[in-house]
Amino acid sequence: MAHVVKSSKFGAFGRPVLAWVVGLLFFFPIFWMVLTSFKTDADAVKPEYLLFFKPTLENYLNMTQNYDYWRFASNSVITSVFATIFTLFVGIPAAYAMAFNPSRATKDILIWMLSTKMLPAAAVLYPMTFLTKSMGLYDTHFLIIIVLSLINLPIVVWMLFTYFKEIPKDIIEASQMDGANTWGEIKEILIPLAWGGIVSTALLCFIFCWNEAYWTVRLTTTDAATLSKLIEGNRAPEGLFFGRLSAVSTAAVGPIVVLGWFCQKQLVKGLTFGAVK
Amino acid sequence: MSNRVLPRLLQTPAVLLLLVWMVVPLGMTLYFSSIRYVLNSLRRPEWTSPSLSNWRGFGNYEYVLNSKDFLFAIQNSLFIVCSILFLTVVLGVMIAVLINKSFPGQGIVRVLLISPFFVMPAVNAVLWINMILDPVLGLQGIAVAGINNILEVLRNWPILGGFFSLWPEFEPMSFRATQTSAIAVITMVSWQWTPFAVLIFMTSLQSEDQQQKEAAILDGASAWSQFRFLTLPHLARPIAIVVMIQAIFHLSLYAEIEIVSRGNGNKNLPYLIGEFSNNNIGAASATGIFAVILANIVAIFLLRMVGKALMD
Numbered sequence: 232m233a234h235v236v237k238s239s240k241f242g243a244f245g246r247p248v249l250a251w252v253v254g255l256l257f258f259f260p261i262f263w264m265v266l267t268s269f270k271t272d273a274d275a276v277k278p279e280y281l282l283f284f285k286p287t288l289e290n291y292l293n294m295t296q297n298y299d300y301w302r303f304a305s306n307s308v309i310t311s312v313f314a315t316i317f318t319l320f321v322g323i324p325a326a327y328a329m330a331f332n333p334s335r336a337t338k339d340i341l342i343w344m345l346s347t348k349m350l351p352a353a354a355v356l357y358p359m360t361f362l363t364k365s366m367g368l369y370d371t372h373f374l375i376i377i378v379l380s381l382i383n384l385p386i387v388v389w390m391l392f393t394y395f396k397e398i399p400k401d402i403i404e405a406s407q408m409d410g411a412n413t414w415g416e417i418k419e420i421l422i423p424l425a426w427g428g429i430v431s432t433a434l435l436c437f438i439f440c441w442n443e444a445y446w447t448v449r450l451t452t453t454d455a456a457t458l459s460k461l462i463e464g465n466r467a468p469e470g471l472f473f474g475r476l477s478a479v480s481t482a483a484v485g486p487i488v489v490l491g492w493f494c495q496k497q498l499v500k501g502l503t504f505g506a507v508k
Numbered sequence: 509m510s511n512r513v514l515p516r517l518l519q520t521p522a523v524l525l526l527l528v529w530m531v532v533p534l535g536m537t538l539y540f541s542s543i544r545y546v547l548n549s550l551r552r553p554e555w556t557s558p559s560l561s562n563w564r565g566f567g568n569y570e571y572v573l574n575s576k577d578f579l580f581a582i583q584n585s586l587f588i589v590c591s592i593l594f595l596t597v598v599l600g601v602m603i604a605v606l607i608n609k610s611f612p613g614q615g616i617v618r619v620l621l622i623s624p625f626f627v628m629p630a631v632n633a634v635l636w637i638n639m640i641l642d643p644v645l646g647l648q649g650i651a652v653a654g655i656n657n658i659l660e661v662l663r664n665w666p667i668l669g670g671f672f673s674l675w676p677e678f679e680p681m682s683f684r685a686t687q688t689s690a691i692a693v694i695t696m697v698s699w700q701w702t703p704f705a706v707l708i709f710m711t712s713l714q715s716e717d718q719q720q721k722e723a724a725i726l727d728g729a730s731a732w733s734q735f736r737f738l739t740l741p742h743l744a745r746p747i748a749i750v751v752m753i754q755a756i757f758h759l760s761l762y763a764e765i766e767i768v769s770r771g772n773g774n775k776n777l778p779y780l781i782g783e784f785s786n787n788n789i790g791a792a793s794a795t796g797i798f799a800v801i802l803a804n805i806v807a808i809f810l811l812r813m814v815g816k817a818l819m820d
Contacts, residue, residue, distance in 0.1 A: 247611035253603055254617035257703065261623055263647070264635050276645045278653065321525065324518035332515040340523060342811050347530045349807040351760040353778035354796030355533035357540065357785050362533070381529045388522060413514050442628040444763035449782075459763070462630035466637075466767040473639055480631045491626030492619050499711045502704070502753060504814050507712050507746045 261488070268477035275473035290478030297472075298479050303461040307483075309372055310447075310457060311440035314379035315433050318387045321380070323429070326391035327417055331403050341392065344385040345504060352382075352445045363450060370451045378450065379440040387436050390501045394428030395421070431497035434490060441487050458483040534800070541568050541793035548787055558789075568794035577780055578795065582802075585776040588694055589758045593751050595698040600705025600750065601743060605735065607706075608713045625703040633767035636696040643680035652680040686773040693764045693774070701757075705750045712746040713739070745813070752810035759803055777802070 267275050269286040294300040329337045359378075360369070368374040398421070406420050422429065444459040451460055462483060465476060491498075499507060544555045544562040555562055572578050607617055624632075643649045655678055662672040683692035716739065724734050762778045769775070775783070777799045784792035 246606065246609065247613070250607045250611060250617050251613065253606065254620035257699070258620040258623055260635055260640060260699065261627065263639060264631075267639060278650045281650065321522045325522035328515050328518040334516060338815065340519065342815055344522070344526055345814065346807055346811060347526050349756050349803050349810075350530065350534065351778060351796070351799040351803050353760060353762065353781040354793075354799045355537050356781055356796070357789050357792055358533040358536035360785075361536070381525060384522060384526060413518070438626060442626070444629045445760070445778075448630075448763070448766075459628055459630045462628070462634055463763060463767060466630075466634055466770070473645070476634065477639070480635060484627045484631050487628070488623050488626045491622065495618070495622045495707060498622075498625075498704070499708055503708060503746075503749050506749050506814050507708050 261484075264477050265481050265485075267473055268481045270474045270477075272472050272474040275477070290475045291482070293475065294479055294482060297475050298461060298465070300461070300479055300482060303456055303458050304482070306372070306375075306455055307441055307457040307459075310375040310379060310455065311437050313372075313376045314383065314440045315436045317376060318380045318383050318436055319429065319433055322384060322387040322391055322432075323417065323422070326388050326395050327421055329388070329392050330395035330398075331400065341389065344388055348382070348385045356449060359446070359450065370454045370456075372455045374450060375447060375455050375457070378446045379443060382443070382446070383436050383439050386439070386501055386504075387432055389504045390432040390435070390497070391425070391428065393500055393504075394425050394432070397428075398424050431494045432501070434494045435497055435501045438487055438491055438494070537793045537796050539793075540789050541797050542566070543790060544568075545789040545793075546787050547789065564790060568790040569797075572791050572794045572798070575791075577775065577783075578798075581775045581777050581780040582798075584690060584774065585759060585761075585802075588690055588697075588761065588776060589755055591694045592697050592701065592758055593754055595694070596702045596705045596754065597747055597750060599698070599702045600709050601740075601747070603702070603706045604709035604713060605739065608710055621706060622703045624700050625707075627700065629700070629763040630767065632696050632700055633693075633764040636699070637683060637692055637768050641683045641692055641695075643682045649680045652678050683768070684772055686769075689769045689772055689774040692768050693761070696764055696768075697758065697761065701754055704754075708746050708750055709743055712743060716742050749810070749813060752806055752813070755806045756803060756810065759799070759806070 266282075268290055269288070270280060270284050271287055271289065274280040274284050290297075329341060363369040363374055402424070403416065403420060406416050441457075442459070443457075444463070447457045447459045448463050451457070462480060465472075465479075540558060542564060543558060543560065544552075544564045544567075545558050546552075546555050549555050603621070607614060607621070627635075638646060640647050643652075659672055659675055659677070663669050665672070681688060683689055721734065721738060724738060729737075760778050761776060762782075765774065765776055765779045766782075769779070777795065781792050781795045781799065784795055
């Protein structure tokens with residue numbers, strides 16, 4: 232469409248306007264949630280206060296008392312952070328082995344890893360409940376950390392693998408010549424070289440952990456319940472609490488949406504497993 | 509070569525963890541699916557603990573196949589997934605082509621567009637079903653009431669009033685009935701996943717062959733035929749990938765169904781499994797195996813494509 236600009240007025244004026252309209256339209260529900268979070272519960276459902284109202288912070292100030300927000304938020308932070316660390320801890324050596332010391336089985340192993348991601352979670356719902364309850368792990372941080380790690384491990388290994396493959400093999404081989412051991416190679420050469428890729432993999436893994444809404448809902452009750460569980464538990468407030476519900480929702484998604492802005496480009500790599508370039 | 513043994517061993521923890529994670533629960537599901545196993549039964553207390561002496565063979569599968577909920581859940585799963593796929597791919601291609609060329613504020617529009625993808629599913633569902641789609645208190649209700657008020661005023665106009673009094677009073681739509689809540693789910697999930705499609709298509713458009721394009725323009729090809737014969741074929745592979753990745757994600761759609769549709773009959777397979785799991789574990793496990801088969805059909809195609817990309 233490079234030359235359409237010359238030939239039609241649409242390209243010069245209509246295209247940007249339409250693009251902005253589409254962008255704003257998609258953002259509107261989020262904007263609306265944030266706007267509503269500054270209204271009192273009573274004002275939030277009154278048509279006369281749709282756009283112009285007296286903004287208040289009371290919904291945010293009362294979040295602890297209304298929803299016990301910080302308990303759920305801290306569970307989300309703890310489980311997501313530790314799951315991300317654990318996934319990287321297992322994933323970096325695996326991706327290193329596959330990228331620099333491939334064997335004939337490497338490709339099959341990678342694809343098999345991906346196939347574990349495709350098992351519908353619901354199919355193993357009862358066995359998971361049964362196992363975790365009988366092991367005394369149900370509703371513990373430890374369990375949620377392990378589950379989040381395992382569901383994200385395939386994507387993390389894939390992403391790291393695609394980043395590691397971009398590092399010239401010569402560098403790694405040279406360090407082998409110099410007699411560096413494997414651990415030294417990973418620590419001194421690989422991690423510094425692939426730092427950018429590792430950071431964006433970690434961010435994306437963190438986002439997926441934070442937003443996970445099947446196991447965190449089904450395998451917790453109170454102790455390890457995350458923000459997904461909190462929101463799910465308030466699914467039908469029947470309009471009485473739009474203000475406070477918006478505030479707690481905004482607090483739950485705000486940091487992640489902002490984080491997402493920074494790793495949108497890596498998303499393509501992470502979710503298409505390198506198949507789209 | 510011996511110095512390669514240790515590096516290769518480094519992948520074993522990841523492989524073993526995933527192997528256990530896959531094999532153990534799935535094996536249990538298979539086992540439970542072939543025995544009689546319920547959580548509560550006063551009449552047959554021996555069924556309440558898993559045991560080989562309660563062997564049922566394919567009986568649970570037969571029971572599930574014959575329950576009317578199962579067929580409906582499969583149909584509904586497919587209806588929801590296919591609608592979302594259609595909407596996200598069509599909108600995704602259109603938006604990607606629209607914003608691919610640079611214009612003032614392109615970066616900001618990109619950021620605005622991608623934002624819905626990072627909203628957690630539970631918030632997405634609560635936000636849409638309450639604040640936007642609610643027939644009385646949501647924006648839908650407010651908008652319909654507003655239109656009706658305007659019509660009311662117009663009806664009292666001296667001359668044109670007669671014309672407007674022919675117009676009907678608009679009725680807000682409830683999105684909590686079986687069929688309409690499926691539409692609500694489709695809307696909210698498409699809102700969340702269209703950005704994903706846009707992002708992938710845009711990435712792919714950037715690698716489009718510009719020389720070919722310019723040649724086509726010199727040959728006098730119209731914008732439409734450039735799109736139809738150059739851009740669309742170029743997007744074929746990303747479209748296939750977007751379709752398959754989303755199919756896998758949406759076949760196990762759960763939070764949105766749970767929040768929007770609890771108790772109103774708009775079930776999909778994961779929801780049905782959850783329902784069976786309240787008591788009939790045998791049936792829940794058999795349904796789970798069906799869900800695995802369905803997901804595998806999609807997965808095989810995706811893995812083939814990814815496998816090919818890996819060869820490059």
